Every structure is written in C-alpha cells, then in structure tokens.
Amino acid sequence: MLKLNFRPEQFDWHKPASRRQGYEWQGNRLALPDGAATKKYRVDKARVDKALYLTFAALPETEEAFRGFANKYGPLGEPLEACTLDIWRSQVKLMKRLVALAEALKSGDWKGVCGKLEPKPFWSMSHEKLVERAVAELLSPALPTLRCLEAVPSLDERAGTVGLRLGYGNLMNFMWFQFIHSLVGHAEPRQCEACGDYFTARRGSKTCSATCRVQLSRTRKRAREVYAKGMGVRQIAKELPADIALVKKWIATK
Numbered sequence: 555m556l557k558l559n560f561r562p563e564q565f566d567w568h569k570p571a572s573r574r575q576g577y578e579w580q581g582n583r584l585a586l587p588d589g590a591a592t593k594k595y596r597v598d599k600a601r602v603d604k605a606l607y608l609t610f611a612a613l614p615e616t617e618e619a620f621r622g623f624a625n626k627y628g629p630l631g632e633p634l635e636a637c638t639l640d641i642w643r644s645q646v647k648l649m650k651r652l653v654a655l656a657e658a659l660k661s662g663d664w665k666g667v668c669g670k671l672e673p674k675p676f677w678s679m680s681h682e683k684l685v686e687r688a689v690a691e692l693l694s695p696a697l698p699t700l701r702c703l704e705a706v707p708s709l710d711e712r713a714g715t716v717g718l719r720l721g722y723g724n725l726m727n728f729m730w731f732q733f734i735h736s737l738v739g740h741a742e743p744r745q746c747e748a749c750g751d752y753f754t755a756r757r758g759s760k761t762c763s764a765t766c767r768v769q770l771s772r773t774r775k776r777a778r779e780v781y782a783k784g785m786g787v788r789q790i791a792k793e794l795p796a797d798i799a800l801v802k803k804w805i806a807t808k
C-alpha cells in the first residue's frame with residue numbers, strides 16, 4: 555500500500571551559496587558577483603512554513619531591503635534581467651495592498667475594503683458588489699500563474715509514500731499561491747522573534763528556523779545580563795538591536 559502525500563506548501567528554489575557573495579544591484583537589476591554560486595533550498599521545512607508572502611509584503615520599498623530578501627530567499631524569477639527594480643517595487647506594493655484588503659474583508663470592515671480597492675469604488679456600491687470586486691482583485695495576481703503549475707511527483711518505496719508537490723516556476727508565483735492559500739487557511743502567521751520574518755508553525759514556536767532559535771536564545775541571554783547590570787530597556791533594544799516590546803518580554807520571563 556502506498557500513501558499519497560500532497561504538499562502544495564513545499565517549494566524548491568535557489569539562493570546565493572555564500573552570504574558574503576550575494577546579489578548586488580547593477581543598475582536596475584540584481585546580479586551575482588563573478589564566480590559566485592547559488593544553492594538549492596526548500597521553503598518548507600519539517601515543522602515550519604515560511605509565510606514568505608507576508609515577509610515580502612512587509613519589506614520597506616528600498617533597494618537594500620529587496621537585495622536582503624533576494625539573498626535570503628532568492629530572486630523573484632528568472633532570468634534576472636526580467637526582475638527589475640520596478641518589478642520588485644510594484645509587486646511589493648501590490649502584495650501590501652492585497653494583504654490589507656484581505657484583512658479588511660475578513661473583518662467585515664467595508665470602509666477598509668473600499669479604501670484598498672483600485673480604482674476606488676463609488677460610495678454607493680452595495681456590499682455584494684464590493685465583495686465581488688474584492689474577491690476578483692485578491693485572486694487576480696495568482697490566476698495567470700496557474701498555467702505555470704506542474705506536478706512534481708516522487709516515490710519513496712521504502713517509506714511507502716508517493717509525494718506530490720507543485721512546481722510553481724518561480725518565487726513570485728509561489729508567493730501568490732501562498733497568499734491565496736492564506737485566504738482560506740486557518741493558520742495564524744506570526745513573526746519570528748529573531749529575524750522578523752513571518753511563518754506559521756505547527757507547534758508553538760517563537761522562531762522560524764533552528765538558526766534563529768539559537769540566535770534568539772543568545773540575544774535573550776544578553777538582554778537579561780545587561781538588564782541585571784542596570785541598563786535600561788530602551789538602551790538594550792537599541793544596542794542589540796531588537797524590538798522594545800520583545801526586550802520587555804524577555805526580561806520579564808525566565
């Protein structure tokens with residue numbers, strides 16, 4: 555008997571192999587320095603799903619922030635020449651707006667829905683019409699990418715499983731699918747206390763990865779040490795650096 559595992563949340567992509575030799579902006583496109591390599595990685599790990607679409611939506615619209623994201627998670631698509639600075643900017647803007655639109659719709663905030671639709675609807679538009687417009691808009695970036703989907707099967711005879719994953723073609727497509735998946739999902743994404751990225755954990759976890767867990771425990775320890783020596787919360791937050799609310803939480807709990 556074989557068991558079928560459908561894992562649409564898994565996605566294989568590639569990022570710079572070395573942190574020191576990552577993407578740089580050359581004009582309005584990203585490029586790797588000569589001789590730098592990329593390595594494969596899988597977005598989903600055993601217990602944690604990265605909510606990349608949210609981390610992406612939260613990016614400040616700066617070259618530096620886009621570069622940092624590309625070095626951590628890879629380019630939006632390929633070839634690199636096609637991923638211009640304008641594309642990064644417009645996709646981050648669109649993701650930000652649609653995440654806010656989804657929030658407004660989920661909480662029945664009609665004023666918020668009106669405010670996030672483009673072009674702005676007439677003030678007299680009925681709730682039914684607003685929902686129609688909102689849903690069409692929420693799904694629109696993902697729909698054209700359906701054509702890029704492909705099946706990625708794998709057979710593990712010893713474990714008795716057939717794995718079925720989807721090939722999304724590129725990272726931007728994958729993030730749009732994560733986004734529409736989030737519209738119907740029940741998982742509440744949270745923010746990693748170490749790196750600030752968003753993720754959904756199947757168990758209560760404060761961090762998005764093993765690396766971040768180690769880093770968080772170090773940072774927390776350091777915060778408690780300097781607090782015990784009399785340093786103020788504000789100063790600790792500035793020097794670590796970390797969020798003030800987090801620093802308060804760390805020194806309050808043992």
Ligand SMILES: [Zn+2]
Nearest residue numbers: 746749762766
């Ligand atoms: Zn993290």
